[in-house]
Amino acid sequence: MTTDHLATNPITRRVNEFATRVHRVQERQLYLYLEPVEALRGPRVTIAGRSVLLGASYSYLGLLGHPEIEAAANAAVAQYGTGTHGVRLLAGNTDLHDRLERRIATFIGADTAVVYSSGYVANVAAITTLVGRGDVVVCDKLDHASIIDGCLLSGARLVRVPHNNIAAVDHALAEAPAGAGTLVVADAVFSMDGDVIDLPALVDVCQRRQAWLMVDESHSLGVLGSDGRGIESHFGLRGTIDIKMSSLSKSIPSVGGYIAGRAELSALLKHTSRAFVFSAALPPGSAAACLAAFDLLEREPQRVERLRQNYLSLRSGLRAGGLEVRDDPTAIVPVITGNDDAALTMARRLFDRGVFIPPIVSPAVPPHTSRLRVTVTAAHSAADVDEIIKTVIATWHEVAPVFAHTEIAR
Numbered sequence: 357m358t359t360d361h362l363a364t365n366p367i368t369r370r371v372n373e374f375a376t377r378v379h380r381v382q383e384r385q386l387y388l389y390l391e392p393v394e395a396l397r398g399p400r401v402t403i404a405g406r407s408v409l410l411g412a413s414y415s416y417l418g419l420l421g422h423p424e425i426e427a428a429a430n431a432a433v434a435q436y437g438t439g440t441h442g443v444r445l446l447a448g449n450t451d452l453h454d455r456l457e458r459r460i461a462t463f464i465g466a467d468t469a470v471v472y473s474s475g476y477v478a479n480v481a482a483i484t485t486l487v488g489r490g491d492v493v494v495c496d497k498l499d500h501a502s503i504i505d506g507c508l509l510s511g512a513r514l515v516r517v518p519h520n521n522i523a524a525v526d527h528a529l530a531e532a533p534a535g536a537g538t539l540v541v542a543d544a545v546f547s548m549d550g551d552v553i554d555l556p557a558l559v560d561v562c563q564r565r566q567a568w569l570m571v572d573e574s575h576s577l578g579v580l581g582s583d584g585r586g587i588e589s590h591f592g593l594r595g596t597i598d599i600k601m602s603s604l605s606k607s608i609p610s611v612g613g614y615i616a617g618r619a620e621l622s623a624l625l626k627h628t629s630r631a632f633v634f635s636a637a638l639p640p641g642s643a644a645a646c647l648a649a650f651d652l653l654e655r656e657p658q659r660v661e662r663l664r665q666n667y668l669s670l671r672s673g674l675r676a677g678g679l680e681v682r683d684d685p686t687a688i689v690p691v692i693t694g695n696d697d698a699a700l701t702m703a704r705r706l707f708d709r710g711v712f713i714p715p716i717v718s719p720a721v722p723p724h725t726s727r728l729r730v731t732v733t734a735a736h737s738a739a740d741v742d743e744i745i746k747t748v749i750a751t752w753h754e755v756a757p758v759f760a761h762t763e764i765a766r
């Protein structure tokens with residue numbers, strides 16, 4: 357392919373610069389992204405024929421690979437096929453999709469739910485439908501990229517407030533012009549840090565300022581609340597969030613995302629949100645997998661407790677080994693290295709020792725806050741958790757001194 361005519365185009369420079377950055381990391385044998393997983397068994401994955409312990413799973417309740425879920429998915433493929441006849445609004449809707457939406461709504465305590473093909477799409481769809489030019493949308497600085505993208509695409513005035521700073525939310529709402537629609541969007545559990553939004557304060561502010569409140573439960577569904585029903589259950593504040601959203605690819609081991617709330621909201625989204633009207637339905641196999649997973653979550657709440665025991669052990673074990681780890685009630689435990697190279701080096705050494713935790717560097721996180729984001733699931737045994745703790749601590753104490761003169765953060 358000839359690309360000479362593109363040589364002076366700035367896009368070419370950007371593309372080439374990024375490729376060089378990737379290539380340099382690969383040359384140093386520090387590239388640990390896009391590893392082709394060949395098989396999974398409980399908390400272990402096989403990569404290049406080698407079984408390693410996964411310390412970076414989103415399948416918090418250990419439901420990925422559950423036979424009941426796989427049987428449900430297979431049965432749905434046999435009954436409905438691998439796809440749908442297009443978008444749901446026209447010929448692509450099935451009774452399975454309708455049942456899934458009712459199941460989600462009942463489980464999380466909402467009137468209705470609308471399912472989209474991914475969590476990313478659900479956030480963009482809902483936010484762009486609800487607000488537009490002349491409105492104000494307020495987000496936490498650390499909200500997920502799909503929330504920020506939805507806000508930017510909406511055309512509303514976006515106010516990004518400092519992390520978990522509810523006074524700043526209050527201020528932003530107070531400054532909103534009269535007559536503007538006002539929406540506040542927050543992650544329940546922040547995906548890179550594992551901390552929890554101050555829901556009681558946020559609900560209070562939104563109610564006082566008459567703003568709609570939307571909360572992304574992608575990392576709290578199945579994790580927060582003794583029943584895994586999420587952040588309202590955790591704080592004992594049922595029925596206080598106007599719009600609840602979650603990915604269906606984490607505790608629920610499938611693909612998709614939902615927006616749940618009052619019936620009128622669902623009617624609007626199903627008839628006007630562009631990702632619903634102009635994009636194909638979730639495949640039946642994935643919808644059936646979600647349904648079976650919600651059944652299991654309801655039937656086996658002990659999985660939530662097992663997860664809790666595992667993340668408590670992980671947090672206290674890492675802390676006992678000299679790492680600075682916060683005390684959040686979630687499965688995401690960041691080990692901040694600050695420096696990109698420290699994160700890349702730690703991840704490589706962990707992998708060589710049989711523990712797979714890909715490094716997270718900017719732009720996924722702010723510059724100088726690179727990290728290993730360690731997670732455990734209900735599928736990890738106590739011995740697995742100990743193995744992760746032991747290996748992370750040993751690797752940290754090896755790598756941290758090497759980078760101590762640079763910018764290792766904590």
Ligand SMILES: Cc1ncc(COP(=O)(O)O)c(C=O)c1O
Pocket residue numbers: 474475476477479500502543547572574575603604605611612613
């Ligand atoms: C907080 C949060 N919201 C939304 C998403 C997007 O979900 P999905 O992967 O289903 O598109 C993610 C995915 O990582 C997430 O962490």
